[in-house]
Amino acid sequence: MKISEIFGSMVFNDDVMRERLPKEVYKSLTKTIATGKTIDASVADVVANAMKDWAIEKGATHYTHWFQPLTGVTAEKHDSFISPVGNCKVVMEFSGKELIKGESDASSFPSGGLRATFEARGYTAWDPASYAFVKDGTLYIPTAFCSYTGEALDTKTPLLRSMDAISEQGLRLIRFFGDTATKRLTTTVGAEQEYFIIDKELYNKRKDLIYSGRTLFGAPAPKGQQLEDHYFGPLKSRISAFMSDLDVALWTLGINSKTKHNEAAPSQHELAPIYATTNMAVDQNLLIMEYMKKTAEKHGLVCLLHEKPYAGVNGSGKHNNWSLTTDGGKNLLDPGKTPAENAKFLIILAAILKAVDDYQDLMRISVAFAGNDHRLGGNEAPPAIVSVFLGEELDMIIDSIVNGDEYESKKAGIMDLGIPSIPTFRKDTTDRNRTSPFAFTGNKFEFRMLGSAQNIAMPNIVLNTAVAESFRQFADVLEDAEDFDEALTKLLRETFAAHRRIIFDGNGYSEEWEKEAKERGLLNLRTSVDAYKCFDLEKNIELFERHGVMSRVEVASRKDILFENYSKIINIEALTMIEMASRDILPAVSRYIGDMAAAANAKQTLISGVSCLVETETVKKLSTLSEKTYRKIDELRRINDKAIKAGDYNKVAEICCNKVLPVMEELRALVDEMETLTASEYWPLPSYGDMMFRI
């Protein structure tokens, strides 16, 4: 198999378009893609036909509009290309209209009240900027998903709008630095994906994994990750075979799967692709997650994408590497070598700091999910407090700008503007602060709070829009300036002074940071529920509306869906625990107690007065614990019922977070203790040790 031949072979990419489309049509389509404009109907017909012919050659019989509803996963509905001719013949057809727009009964997708059920129709609209592809005999057409009144019912539409916003405002800003050639700015994203692998047979024995994606019970194994022998360790052969298959599947779809390695926790791994334009990176990450699951199945394995499958070892996240590039391919987060490039870099840096500081709440919301709450703030992932890591060199430059002193460095000079210039620094002088939620890594920022299971659209929507807003404000100031150099220097000084509080280079896991962050006035939104409440603050609605990214109702609907989704997840987890504890665990413990008691009796009959300490102590301890468990199950049932009946989902979520979760924890503690006292052959669930080490 030649990798270079299979790579992208199932993608209707630029090469294929150039080869298969008439010159004029190709030109018109690429222009549409580059400028983000809508496509001409006549062009669409030609493209559709070429796409269909190509797809049929690749074995496709169907096509589907592929979209990202607010469930967080993808949705598809397959239609075949067949079209009847007369009574007993068909031809394969696909029109421009079918390519551009699809109708979909949207009533079963969450809309947060956006679309009353009597207006159940939604439509999908082709996103020409994401390539179509063939998989499983179907042509997949990436689309946006909207209601008939035009509200976005998906994650892609606001993402595309946010990409337009940052481009529009960014172009205004870079014009001041003499860049007149650039016509469009794009954000690029590389999302590193963490995941766990478990043997399928063991997985099938755990209702908690099946229903909720994480273990709700489980005493720790004697070995966890304390030896740190798994990180970057050699790959086990089953894992290696799985990864190779996965790579091939992804390469076929044109996804640059580049790096794979073992992660910190036992049976945890990571895949990193090469970065792509944001909308493509989002599509690709969704496909990566889908293929991880599918490919694992083929190998008798299951891929766990949950943020915290196992207590006591690291959970999984995603690192969203983010940068901003001109259509000429220049990365604007590269500090650059000339004074003008330096100044441009500094103003962009200032804009990003301001954006993250002004919209800490939105950054936090964009990664807030029931699953991710087990990580953020735990001693492994970045804390729930949003802060920025820049590295010593940039910190010193910012200090000197704020204080107005000269920046003392052998490598640095002073620019005309009176702004210290940035020496070209090596990438490795930045980063390697693993505890920072948002770290500068030389020519990009790495947003590290994302959960492993989430769609990466929202964090990028927030970043793009918040930075667009900083750009807008800066461009307004500079446009009105009489003396540009003076205005720029003042703007930098003021912005850095005002937003320096968001910079933090120390240990984000420490308690001192929590205290210090509070003194600095930074937000600490501990739980998803705390975070969601801030979503529709007036300043946030204003931000999204001003840049045409989301309307007030679109924000409201997303907030509702977040609360609803959170509530449902906790409810399912509580019910799963109740089911497992009462129907599997208590009966098993009872059986063991019975057998121990019988053994003690038998021993006494055989040798009167013989020691039965082990049996009696075990029976005593387990009897006490199982009684407590029994009562705790009742308590959990009651509080979960109360939550469900609370009415609005924001109220349900509040009870779930503050009342249901703590009782779940208490129930778990009782059951986990029983596990350590019960003989393994009686315990109805595979142990932590089995699940993490037996692959």
Ligand code: ADP
């Ligand atoms: P690091 O050593 O900082 O982890 P890597 O080179 O390993 O950096 O890249 C990590 C991820 O960041 C990869 O997915 C990579 O494609 C992505 N990345 C690199 N440059 C950029 C960029 N300009 N924009 C977005 N992502 C990028």
Ligand code: MG
């Ligand atoms: Mg990295």
